[in-house]
Ligand SMILES: O=C(O)CCC(=O)C(=O)O
């Protein structure tokens with residue numbers, strides 16, 4: 001077990017890879033999966049709390065849990081799941097007899113948001129309740145509940161184990177040609193997806209409303225929150241035009257998705273995403289990513305941090321003193337009722353992580369029972385079609401990532417071999433900084449073949465052609 005905990009990413013030989021691997025941490029999903037495999041009897045929600053409390057360190061989280069397991073006998077729940085206390089600071093001591101040095105983000109510290117005003121003020125999102133006419137929402141929900149029979153769990157590699165996503169999903173695109181591309185050219189987590197289907201009538205009909213609302217909300221956001229009321233650097237100045245929909249199904253309270261930022265490879269920098277929730281209400285948790293040493297900075301810094309076009313979230317002045325790191329890492333919970341549209345704005349994916357937390361219980365929905373359906377409408381950029389993206393020596397195209405934690409390179413984008421970043425997979429050493437113009441278009445020598453080759457078609461334009 002110790003070997004498992006302390007095992008680092010595969011050793012690298014090239015300086016370039018060493019550089020890229022020191023740029024950022026594993027995703028919370030991977031860390032959570034590691035903890036789950038170490039403590040299979042402990043609830044995922046509890047493990048997530050402890051992981052966050054431990055500043056994202058699997059090793060620290062494991063020692064906290066082991067300390068508690070040694071400290072007093074653990075109760076087994078009726079369902080066989082181990083009950084463990086999540087509010088640990090006052091109860092657990094480490095080898096030095098002191099409470100763990102990192103601040104805890106306790107359950108009581110989660111800020112619960114319900115109203116659109118609060119969501120806009122405290123997060124990089126906006127929410128519209130009762131988004132669709134009720135009959136249209138129900139028709140879409142029913143259509144996708146039927147579709148969900150075809151959904152599957154995606155798999156990812158964790159050391160020598162294959163782990164399954166804790167919910168099912170499917171990708172929807174417009175045409176048979178796009179279906180072909182999605183299953184043979186686009187990759188997710190280094191593999192091709194088999195669960196791709198063609199857009200359904202209600203998904204398509206609703207996309208026009210989503211397109212309109214997302215563009216309206218993005219404009220409002222820009223005027224109210226961004227420096228000088230202007231778009232962010234790397235944000236596209238064009239209208240947001242969805243051409244892919246990822247649909248998730250969470251069947252029952254235990255189904256979830258761990259903390260992550262959405263992959264930017266095809267969306268590009270400063271992506272906007274429209275996310276429609278149907279069925280059972282669940283909590284969407286978000287937290288801001290804190291750069292290494294931010295707590296030290298805030299101790300010496302007495303002036304509020306200024307927002308910049310690079311980092312608009314900085315308009316929230318960090319609280320001072322030793323609590324600053326805990327506060328900045330505190331979670332915010334946005335409650336997502338049936339028929340609500342959440343817009344994740346351009347500052348979200350680079351600077352925040354999000355999750356659907358497992359719930360203790362859910363209130364059944366008349367049509368969906370215990371299920372929640374979520375649709376994220378996305379705009380894949382033509383310029384970031386797989387055929388244009390740099391390839392690594394593994395034969396796949398590289399993935400686009402943003403440096404989120406390492407202070408010296410924070411906000412920079414990089415192309416890298418996906419496998420090289422995944423524990424337990426060999427991968428190659430491919431790494432290059434990704435360069436974009438101010439509108440987020442890649443700066444590279446693309447062969448002109450791309451002009452004739454098909455790319456994904458906007459859902460709304462395609463509807464008008466039919
Ligand atoms: O279910 C949700 O609301 C979020 C889903 C999500 O984060 C994703 O599909 O990337």
Ligand SMILES: [Fe+2]
Pocket residue numbers: 260261262354
């Ligand atoms: Fe996501």
